[in-house]
Amino acid sequence: MNGASAKRSGGKRPSMFEVARLAGVSHQTVSRVINDSPDVSDATRAKVEAAIAQLGYRRSNSARALASNRSRTVGLIACSINFFGPINTLASIETGVRRHDMFLSVAIVPRAEFERQGFDSAARSFSEQDVDALICIAPTDKTLLSALRMSTTIPRILLTSSHGTFASDEAVALGGTGGPLAFIGIDQWSAMRDVATLLHDLGHRDALYLTGAKGWRDAVTRHMAWDHYAAKLGIASRTLDVDSWDASAAYAATTEALDGYLSSGQPVPTAIVTANDNQAAAVMRALHEHGLRIPQDVSVVGFDDIPGADNFYPPLTTVHPQFDQVGVKATGALLSLLGEGDAPEFDRTAHGMGLVPADLATRDSTGPAPSRG
Known part of the structure; x- marks a missing residue:
């Protein structure tokens, strides 16, 4: 040549x-x-x-589209992407779709439009773009039901948690219609099992658990899983209701709880488990301000492994979801529903959904339970 x-x-x-x-x-x-x-x-x-x-x-994607009668475009509907989990999920999906030479078109549904009409509006817009399939990030019960009830017959991948006011394997019976469906989520049950096992093995038998925002399936799933495994392992757990993912709410609730323990002479739980890392940062601040050492007096565990969690003081033990694998599995499931490949394999499936692993990152914020004479 x-x-x-x-x-x-x-x-x-x-x-x-x-x-x-x-x-x-x-x-x-x-x-x-x-x-x-x-x-x-x-x-x-x-x-x-x-x-x-x-x-x-x-x-030429246009030539490929004419030849295959497909647009090579995937529509993604996302809600509340200002949170760490949804942001990373969206990024991983975009990467996964691009690797298969497809284009991702994104619609962000504002919180005020979590109802079905917001999703139907996005579906109509995607219909005009002739998208081949839809991926919906559905963090709440309301968004999951809206995603299920959209007026569309094209394949949908629903990214959610296994539990809320209803389990994922019950969701279709509550109103699912239209084309093929696949459910994918993070394996939060196994993650909370690992958290409970770590604390148990360190000798902790008394813990405080901070909940996340009400209505969010992540919050419900993590709380249910923690309660299940804590009880199974003999850890007495008390719940501190925090109807928020934000650090400020967790700080206020933890400060009030610590004031109550210390003023009454009750022993402070030897471990505090939180629904996300923002809460864990607030808990650590409150403990420091009350003169309690981490982990010598109280161990702290978070969830999400946000950037910088390994540089908290002390470095935070937390759950690290494999968000990059969410994009890989979602894209694989999407191609399978389109007849372009085999369904992806998951290490674990439960409640009608494929589950992506979440690993426990053990750091210095957890240690042996203090002895109490």
């Missing part, structure tokens, strides 16, 4: 046929190379890739 043969006039976009001619192969072979087919020899693949680079060839 020489530079002269690759020159083109008029600045037109090079075609697959020109790549084939320059490489001395058929256009079907070029197509197999572009689509990573294994049925191409290394030598032939190298020739085709060299021709692609020399010509500056790029695939």
Whole structure:
């Protein structure tokens, strides 16, 4: 191949046929190379890739759409992306979709429009774009029901938690209609089992648990899972209701609770488990202000492993959800529903949903329970 043969006039976009001619192969072979087919020899693949680079060839998504009768566009409906979990979930989905040479179109439903009409409006907009499928980040009961009841028949991937006022395997019976569905979420039950096991093994038998915002399925799932495993392992757990994900609410509630323990002479629980890392930061501040050492007097555990959690004082033990795998699994499920691949495999499935692992990051905020004579 020489530079002269690759020159083109008029600045037109090079075609697959020109790549084939320059490489001395058929256009079907070029197509197999572009689509990573294994049925191409290394030598032939190298020739085709060299021709692609020399010509500056790029695939035309519009041509692919005409050939496949698909837009190669995925619609994503998200709510409350100002929180760490949804932000990372959205980013991982965008990466996963892009890896499959598809485009992600995003609609953010404001909190005031969590009702079904907000989702139907987004669905109508996506219908006009001829999207191939929908991914819905549904953090609350209300958003999950709205996502289920949308007026659409195209495949949907619903990203949610396993429990709220109803479990995920009960959701379709509460109003699900339309096309194929798949549920995916973080394996929060296994994560809270690991938290309870760690504290139990460290000798903790008395704990305080801070809840998250009411109506949020993450908050319900984590609380249910913690209560289940704490009881199973013999940890007496008291609940501190905090109807918020924010640090300020957790700080106020923890300060009041600590004031109550210390003024009455009651022992402070030896461990505090929180529904997210923002709450954990507030708890740690309150403990420091009350002269309680972490972890010598009280161990603290968070959830989410937000950036900087390893630089809290002391570094925070917390749950690290594999958000990057949410995008991988969601994209795999989407392609499967579109008939373009096998359904993704999950390490664990429960309550009708595929579950993505969440690992426990053990750091210095947890230690052996103090002895009490």
